[in-house]
Amino acid sequence: MRIxxxxxxxxxVPSLEKLCEADLTDVVGVITQPDRKRGRGQNLQAPPVKEVALDYDIEVYQPQKVTSEEGLDKLEEWAPDLIVVVAYGxxxxxxxxxxxxxxxxxxxxxxxxxxxxxxPLHRALIEGEDVTGVTTMQMDEGMDTGDIILQEEVEIIPQDTxxxxxxxxxxxxxNLLLETLEQxxxxxxxxxxxxxxxAxxxxxxxxxxxxxxWEQSARDIWNLVRGMNPWPGAYTYKDEELLKLWDSEIYDETASSDFTPGTVVKTDDEQGIIVQTGEGQLLITQLQPANxxxxxxxxxxxxYELEAGVKLGEK
Incomplete structure (x- = not known):
């Protein structure tokens, strides 16, 4: 099968590697986004898929727009039986x-x-889902509206980001892609x-x-922290300075106090920073001050100085 x-x-990357190693498929070309400038040095970097394709000696094409006349000509030249699309962009x-x-x-x-x-990854965590998964789909002109071919569930555990x-x-x-192509x-x-x-x-x-x-519940904020890690990162403010939050736990889902949401209730040298939310209390366990x-x-x-009574989130 020409792919x-x-x-x-x-x-x-794992999908491309799986196809390159399979006897069923012959990957005749790879289309990926153009190289982009990234990082503090703004150096030009190739997409991960391009690097893998070159390792397998597969021709790579990086059009600004795949539907251009040149893009369509390239596809016709390759004459695929099927096109596989995974997070192309x-x-x-x-x-x-x-x-x-x-x-x-x-x-x-x-x-x-x-x-x-x-x-979908960010939103599933932010919404507090317990299960997500992967779908292979026969594409149509809509936004992820094509017919479902196969699906596989994946459990979301509390430690997931x-x-x-x-x-x-x-x-x-x-793995699901290869099974799909076999069928x-x-x-x-x-x-x-x-x-x-x-939908x-x-x-x-x-x-x-x-x-x-901080008016949200401890559970909602915990889900937000997980759903923003590693990018773009959940954050709040302390004394008008940015404070990124990378890991947290629900300290007490029903606890209330005289403190308003966003106020530090307690600091614990062994556990972390306990903050009052709109419903319950959140334990901050990993964070990042500015710079x-x-x-x-x-x-x-x-x-850093941080005592009970300090209000987070004010800028």
Whole structure:
């Protein structure tokens, strides 16, 4: 089966590697986003998918727009039986979707129709889901609206962050993709229409989404911290200075006090910083002051003054 693979970030790497190693598939070309300037030095960096493709001696094409005349010409030159799309980052359009005989298959990091859109990992954690998963889908012109082929559930455990969940779903997605292609080859792959009445949308997250609203419950803030780690990071303010929150626990889900939400109730040299929320109390266990490295809350308390009664979130 001649495959053109479209993908860009780390999430797509296990899927590409799986296809390159499989006897079933012949990856004849890889399309990925152009190299971008990144980091403090603004050095030009290749997407992770490009680096893997070059390791396998696969031709790489990086168009600004895949639906351009040049992009369509390249696809016709490669003549794929099927296009696989994993976190590519561009809308394909009907010309691309209709080009291969077997169409285009997408690996999406949610149990569709829940969490269609750009940030299913972040939103599943922020919303406090206990289960998520991966869907392989026959693509159509809508936003993650195509027929479901296969799905696999993945449990979300309390220790999960976007980082850990990303790694689990990337591996699960790669395995599910190969199973999907085996069934397509055998002519046994199901096509299950999505129920749009059950659809939810996972909007892209921004840095502004990470600001903690201490009026929310301890559970909601705990989910936000997990759902913003490692990017873009949950944050609050102490004495008008930014304070990123990287790890936390629900200290007491029902505790109340005379303190208003956002107020430090207690500092504990062994546990961390206990903060009153709109419902219950949150224990901050890892944080990052402005222009400093991440540190445990106990280390923070050794070097910074923070006492009960201090109000967080005021700028």
């Amino acid at each position: 053109v693979f479209m993908g860009t970030p780390d999430f797509a 561009q809308i394909l359009g009907k010309e691309v979707l209709d080009l291969p005989d077997l169409g285009c298959v997408n690996v999406h990091a949610s149990l569709l129709p829940k969490y269609r859109g750009a940030a 976007v980082g850990s969940l990303h790694d689990k779903l990337a591996t699960t997605g790669a 397509i080859e055998a002519g046994t792959a199901p096509r299950i229409p999505q129920n749009s009445d059950q 939810t949308y996972a909007a892209k997250v921004s840095k502004e989404d990470g600001e903690v609203d 400093k490295s991440r540190m445990s809350a106990t280390d923070y308390l050794l070097g």
